[in-house]
Amino acid sequence: MKIVVLAKQVPDTRNVGKDAMTADGTINRAALPAIFNPEDLNALEQALRLKETHPGSTVTMLTMGPGRAAEIIREGLYRGADGGYLLTDRAFAGADTLATSYALATAIRKIGEYDLIIGGRQAIDGDTAQVGPQVAEKLGLAQVTYAEEILDVDEAGRKITIKRHIDGGVETVTAPLPLVITVNGSAAPCRPRNAKLVQKYKRALGAQEKAAATKDGAELPYSDLYAERPYLNITEWSAADVDADLAQCGLSGSPTKVKAIQNISFQAKESKTLTGSDKDVEELIVELLANHTIG
Amino acid sequence: MNNVFVYLEIEGTTVADVSLELLTKGRKLADRLGCRLEAIAAGHGLADIEKQVMPYGVDRLHIFDAEGLFPYTSLPHSSILINLFKEEKPQICLMGATVIGRDLGPRVSSALTSGLTADCTALEIGDHEDKKAGKVYENLLYQIRPAFGGNIVATIVNPEHRPQMATVREGVMKKEILDENYKGEVINHDVAKYVHETDYVVKVIDRHVEKAKHNLKGASIVVAGGYGMGSREGFDMLFELAKELHAEVGASRAAVDAGFADHDRQIGQTGVTVRPKLYIACGISGQIQHIAGMQESSIIISINSDENAPINAIADYVINGTVEEVIPKMIKYYKSHSK
Numbered sequence: 001m002k003i004v005v006l007a008k009q010v011p012d013t014r015n016v017g018k019d020a021m022t023a024d025g026t027i028n029r030a031a032l033p034a035i036f037n038p039e040d041l042n043a044l045e046q047a048l049r050l051k052e053t054h055p056g057s058t059v060t061m062l063t064m065g066p067g068r069a070a071e072i073i074r075e076g077l078y079r080g081a082d083g084g085y086l087l088t089d090r091a092f093a094g095a096d097t098l099a100t101s102y103a104l105a106t107a108i109r110k111i112g113e114y115d116l117i118i119g120g121r122q123a124i125d126g127d128t129a130q131v132g133p134q135v136a137e138k139l140g141l142a143q144v145t146y147a148e149e150i151l152d153v154d155e156a157g158r159k160i161t162i163k164r165h166i167d168g169g170v171e172t173v174t175a176p177l178p179l180v181i182t183v184n185g186s187a188a189p190c191r192p193r194n195a196k197l198v199q200k201y202k203r204a205l206g207a208q209e210k211a212a213a214t215k216d217g218a219e220l221p222y223s224d225l226y227a228e229r230p231y232l233n234i235t236e237w238s239a240a241d242v243d244a245d246l247a248q249c250g251l252s253g254s255p256t257k258v259k260a261i262q263n264i265s266f267q268a269k270e271s272k273t274l275t276g277s278d279k280d281v282e283e284l285i286v287e288l289l290a291n292h293t294i295g
Numbered sequence: 296m297n298n299v300f301v302y303l304e305i306e307g308t309t310v311a312d313v314s315l316e317l318l319t320k321g322r323k324l325a326d327r328l329g330c331r332l333e334a335i336a337a338g339h340g341l342a343d344i345e346k347q348v349m350p351y352g353v354d355r356l357h358i359f360d361a362e363g364l365f366p367y368t369s370l371p372h373s374s375i376l377i378n379l380f381k382e383e384k385p386q387i388c389l390m391g392a393t394v395i396g397r398d399l400g401p402r403v404s405s406a407l408t409s410g411l412t413a414d415c416t417a418l419e420i421g422d423h424e425d426k427k428a429g430k431v432y433e434n435l436l437y438q439i440r441p442a443f444g445g446n447i448v449a450t451i452v453n454p455e456h457r458p459q460m461a462t463v464r465e466g467v468m469k470k471e472i473l474d475e476n477y478k479g480e481v482i483n484h485d486v487a488k489y490v491h492e493t494d495y496v497v498k499v500i501d502r503h504v505e506k507a508k509h510n511l512k513g514a515s516i517v518v519a520g521g522y523g524m525g526s527r528e529g530f531d532m533l534f535e536l537a538k539e540l541h542a543e544v545g546a547s548r549a550a551v552d553a554g555f556a557d558h559d560r561q562i563g564q565t566g567v568t569v570r571p572k573l574y575i576a577c578g579i580s581g582q583i584q585h586i587a588g589m590q591e592s593s594i595i596i597s598i599n600s601d602e603n604a605p606i607n608a609i610a611d612y613v614i615n616g617t618v619e620e621v622i623p624k625m626i627k628y629y630k631s632h633s634k
Contacts, residue, residue: 145369167504260450272611
């Protein structure tokens with residue numbers, strides 16, 4: 001089976017420190033570590049399991065982002081993916097979910113052969129859960145979202161059985177291949193990096209990373225390796241490489257526009273400040289009982 | 296043409312609360328815009344739907360009744376909306392930010408190249424000026440939602456594309472019956488004209504839906520814990536306090552992500568919205584995403600060892616102390632004074 005894993009490098013919004021906001025109230029992205037989107041790791045695990053149970057399968061990573069997002073491809077390779085593509089172009093900047101899906105769909109068409117396209121349910125920087133279904137629609141494929149586990153793949157019958165989460169319960173569905181699947185965070189966690197694969201791929205770099213490493217005239221460390229071992233070159237694709245229509249990419253391909261961004265400052269209420277002393281807690285309980293808030 | 300549409304989520308033959316809440320919101324938006332409110336029901340055995348939704352002020356109800364439309368699968372419902380919207384050209388389409396709405400909305404928006412904003416916490420009508428293009432757009436839908444991990448609130452607009460689509464979580468909007476005898480038109484559509492046979496490719500072979508284990512949404516007192524509770528065992532203390540107060544236990548996203556509490560107890564933008572008369576926030580710092588789900592509580596008590604926790608700014612009572620110290624005292628003094 002040919003499996004494409006969609007993964008995104010995201011700012012770690014769950015660990016926002018005090019320096020994450022600048023004095024003028026904008027986000028200090030540099031202060032936020034970039035991580036592998038958590039639910040995309042759950043998706044990668046499902047893909048790697050299929051590779052194990054269906055010998056001959058390949059797992060291809062696909063991500064979109066700046067040059068440093070090649071890290072996502074490496075993390076995939078460290079865990080057992082066979083290769084990957086970094087979709088990177090200034091033309092993709094400012095994309096909303098629709099323009100993002102368009103770009104990813106053109107790249108998937110360029111990859112050509114696929115039975116399964118699998119990604120996380122949503123990314124923690126937007127929480128929209130829109131890209132998976134939109135990629136499915138753009139490719140004219142069926143979709144199964146909120147997947148918990150792939151139960152069975154019938155390759156000959158081109159059919160897959162999936163357990164998925166629904167509101168208030170679970171359901172099991174069968175769906176045709178090729179298919180787009182998005183995976184829930186409650187699915188099996190991703191395996192750790194494999195030490196041998198880390199050794200094999202730790203010097204894998206994308207073109208922009210190589211350029212950054214040599215920008216002051218420095219020589220690329222181990223530069224001979226890259227011709228010798230082609231798998232250490234992470235392929236970067238531009239908008240032109242995937243024949244993307246620029247009008248549908250980035251900001252111009254995004255129907256939604258951000259009208260206003262407001263920083264959070266709460267209207268302070270008049271509040272009573274208490275300590276944790278017995279006296280303070282007892283008085284509070286007595287007051288709440290007296291005005292029938294409790295009891 | 297140019298009306299406000301609400302997609303009705305239907306479990307069996309019952310319209311979900313979130314859809315009724317959106318009808319109430321949709322009615323207000325339609326009144327503001329001077330247009331009609333229309334609703335779409337897709338499922339099987341829908342004879343009773345009219346009675347359920349008309350009181351919320353629906354002017355036109357589109358019914359798609361066929362075997363195969365329940366349980367929900369993506370493609371048939373998508374085809375219904377896509378093809379109906381090509382005919383009707385709505386200006387706004389609202390749906391629940393449920394598993395179904397979040398599966399269906401993006402697919403429809405992609406097919407129609409229309410913008411979609413997920414998990415809105417407020418919807419308003421207003422104008423928008425695109426200074427670059429020198430254009431003013433009147434009466435756009437402001438889709439307001441916390442973004443970027445809850446550190447900012449963004450207002451999103453779709454100037455050029457229709458319909459303007461938004462999803463909203465259950466409980467965020469209030470449902471209100473407009474008129475028990477409201478009379479709208481009912482249109483029974485021929486499903487085969489909208490849904491192709493090949494759309495029925497995903498089959499539901501097994502399905503379990505359970506009633507919710509708790510009534511967090513309707514609770515009059517909520518005891519909620521955050522990351523500051525430290526562990527799943529730490530939450531036991533909250534369950535004990537909740538038992539005494541006849542309250543329900545909720546949790547912040549950080550506490551749920553850390554595994555301290557179950558996902559169905561999460562309060563906030565991507566969880567449940569609550570409006571209790573008393574909200575006791577224990578070890579919750581108060582990210583905007585959390586605040587969005589509890590700020591309409593009548594009385595808020597914050598117990599936090601960090602005096603500068605953001606939630607303290609909206610609390611009526613701030614207790615500077617550790618949860619381990621304060622909660623056992625609350626239990627003790629409640630027991631001694633309530634008898």
